[in-house]
Amino acid sequence: MKKAKIAVIGSSSMDLVVTSAKRPSAGETVLGESFQTVPGGKGANQAVAAARLGADVYMIGCVGTDPYGEAVLTNFRENGVHTDYVEPVTDARTGTAHIILAEGDNSIVVVKGANDHVTPDYVEKLIPFFQTCDLLMIQQEIPEETVETMAQISADIGVPLLLNPAPARQIPAEVIEQAAFLTPNEHEAAVLFDGGNPEDVTKRYPGKLLITEGEKGVRYYDGATEKLIPSFSVQVVDTTGAGDTFNAAFGTAIAEKQDMEAALLFANRAASLSVTGFGAQGGMPTREEVERALRS
Ligand code: RIB
Numbered sequence: 001m002k003k004a005k006i007a008v009i010g011s012s013s014m015d016l017v018v019t020s021a022k023r024p025s026a027g028e029t030v031l032g033e034s035f036q037t038v039p040g041g042k043g044a045n046q047a048v049a050a051a052r053l054g055a056d057v058y059m060i061g062c063v064g065t066d067p068y069g070e071a072v073l074t075n076f077r078e079n080g081v082h083t084d085y086v087e088p089v090t091d092a093r094t095g096t097a098h099i100i101l102a103e104g105d106n107s108i109v110v111v112k113g114a115n116d117h118v119t120p121d122y123v124e125k126l127i128p129f130f131q132t133c134d135l136l137m138i139q140q141e142i143p144e145e146t147v148e149t150m151a152q153i154s155a156d157i158g159v160p161l162l163l164n165p166a167p168a169r170q171i172p173a174e175v176i177e178q179a180a181f182l183t184p185n186e187h188e189a190a191v192l193f194d195g196g197n198p199e200d201v202t203k204r205y206p207g208k209l210l211i212t213e214g215e216k217g218v219r220y221y222d223g224a225t226e227k228l229i230p231s232f233s234v235q236v237v238d239t240t241g242a243g244d245t246f247n248a249a250f251g252t253a254i255a256e257k258q259d260m261e262a263a264l265l266f267a268n269r270a271a272s273l274s275v276t277g278f279g280a281q282g283g284m285p286t287r288e289e290v291e292r293a294l295r296s
Contacts, residue, residue: 003056004134004255009123009150010043011115011141012061012076012086013095014068015240015280023102037068038279039075040097041115042139042166045241045280048079049248050137053270054287055255058082058133060126061142062117068094069114075281085126089117095141099240106240110141110167118142120149131157135255137247139164147171151178162254164247165192176205181254183247185212199226207260212246218264229264232272232293241280246271249290269294 020032039048043061051057059081063069065088072094076083095113099106123146130136136159138150147163151174154161160180165171168184168191176182176192182205184192189211193201198211198219206223213219217230249270253263270290277283285293 001256003054004252005056005058005132006050006135006137006251006255007058007060007126007130007133008043008047008050009060009118009136009138009142009146010046011041011095011110011112011118011139012044012059012063012072013041013097013110013113013115013141014038014071015040015097015099017099017101017240017279020100020102023100023107036279038282039072040241040280041072041095042141042164042244044072044076045244045284046137046139046164046248046251047076047081048281049241049245049270049274049284050252051080052284052286053249053252053290055252056082058085058129060085060118060123062087062089062092062114062122064088064092064094064114065090066094068096085129087117087122089114092117101238101240104236106238108240112141115142118146120145122146123150123153127153127157130159133159135160135162135251137162137164137251139166140169141167144169144171148175151175154178154180160254162247162251164243166243168192179208181208181210181250183210183212183250185214185243202226210250210264212243217268218246220260220264222260227261229261229268231268234272234276236275237283238278239275241284242271242275244280245274245284265294266290
């Protein structure tokens with residue numbers, strides 16, 4: 001089978017991860033247990049996950065000319081992600097995400113750094129390349145205007161855009177119309193649709209709006225029926241990057257022309273495997289691992 005060709009437009013960062021038994025509250029200091037730096041950033045995570053799942057992936061992004069930037073580029077190459085369109089910039093540092101893993105969940109502060117250089121001008125230069133892709137994927141750790149520009153480019157050239165609206169912010173109605181798929185979690189959906197009930201808002205966007213509801217699964221409306229495709233239960237080590245794995249797997253399956261239910265089953269299975277390893281990318285499965293898990 002010919003590989004699906006995907007361009008991921010987004011952030012590439014280094015995750016600085018502290019594990020701690022307790023999450024400090026405001027003004028409090030606690031003693032942590034460990035500290036590690038691992039590759040992350042929602043764009044990079046989705047690119048790496050899609051490559052492991054068998055897509056031909058091109059990352060569109062920016063890093064600083066610093067050791068984190070070098071490590072991010074090396075990581076892309078080791079995972080088979082094309083870096084032709086990852087630009088090292090000299091006037092900003094590589095993006096960082098400051099993560100506390102405590103009490104079974106994560107809290108994250110992102111410093112965008114070089115990811116803010118992924119501007120409308122930067123992506124507009126790549127329109128001829130985008131025309132050769134099966135799918136464009138984007139998230140929101142880069143400038144808002146770039147997300148709007150990519151939605152317009154997608155509409156103009158007829159290559160579908162999968163918009164993962166994370167982190168949460170309101171987006172123009174036009175962008176929602178132009179995106180082929182929108183994958184908020186419950187919190188992001190509440191921000192996007194003013195707290196509207198998920199069952200009502202999915203009806204407004206049949207086959208487009210997929211709300212991920214963690215352990216419950218993913219909700220969408222197929223034009224006739226409201227569907228909740230259940231997730232798989234596993235032993236959780238670290239949930240960081242589960243949403244990125246879901247998006248990458250869904251995008252890969254859709255770019256391969258799988259139908260919606262098959263794509264969501266594949267995405268749920270991949271996301272469930274991703275949480276069994278440490279770090280955003282540590283548990284991201286290969287295609288073979290997902291297919292084996294689906295057979296078992
Ligand atoms: O989605 C997980 C990612 O969000 C982490 O890797 C971190 O970089 C944050 O941006």
